[in-house]
Amino acid sequence: MSPSSLVVAIDGPSGSGKSTVARRVAQALALRYLDTGAMYRALTWWLLEQGADLRDHRRVAALATQLPLTIGMDPHHPTVHVGAVDVGTVIRESRISSVVSMVATNLGVRSELVRRQREIVEEGGVVVEGRDITTVVAPDAPVRVLLTASENTRLARRAHDVHGDAHPEAVAATRDQVVRRDADDATVARFLHPADGVDVVDSSHLSVDETVAAVLDLVRRRAGVTPR
């Protein structure tokens, strides 16, 4: 396997640290980085801009095919544009996080975004992260990883990201976002347990550096590729 055509597929629930880890792995291996969650978020942002009713499944699925999305996959500077608008920051706001599952559980939306993701996977040379990458988008990738962490760890990390600390109130406020959203998302993608042949990395007691090292070790063992 040529290192530059390698595909690394990473799935995990929210707060598992997969975005940070996937990005760092892509940097270490000089691969592109694709955050598929950003695609669902960008679509959600665009639908809200147009005042679309997110419950109207057929209309939402039809609009998904029209989404003018450009994803910049440089792992040192990933970008997300809808048309000419840079939505990289706004798609992380809680007004998006709180409704994105409604869009991501629309099966018509999934088939359109999975189609776009597979085009990128087919070109190779990419670390792709999401919820259905190891199972649906890139089931034949040589390296497939499920990144997990205990619920308490995930809640504390998200509370830290969103509120700047992990005080009990911040953790409670985060609980709905993390636990409810994962439960909703798990109805359409199986990311809480590994599929056959998928390696599990549990980051509950690992630092980011240690988690990146564990994934790079799997890349070395599964694909024979090491950082330059």
Ligand code: DC
């Ligand atoms: O990883 P994230 O929080 O940015 O993901 C945003 C939403 O998109 C979340 O509700 C899960 C969903 N998602 C998905 O269903 N499939 C993917 N491959 C990636 C994200």
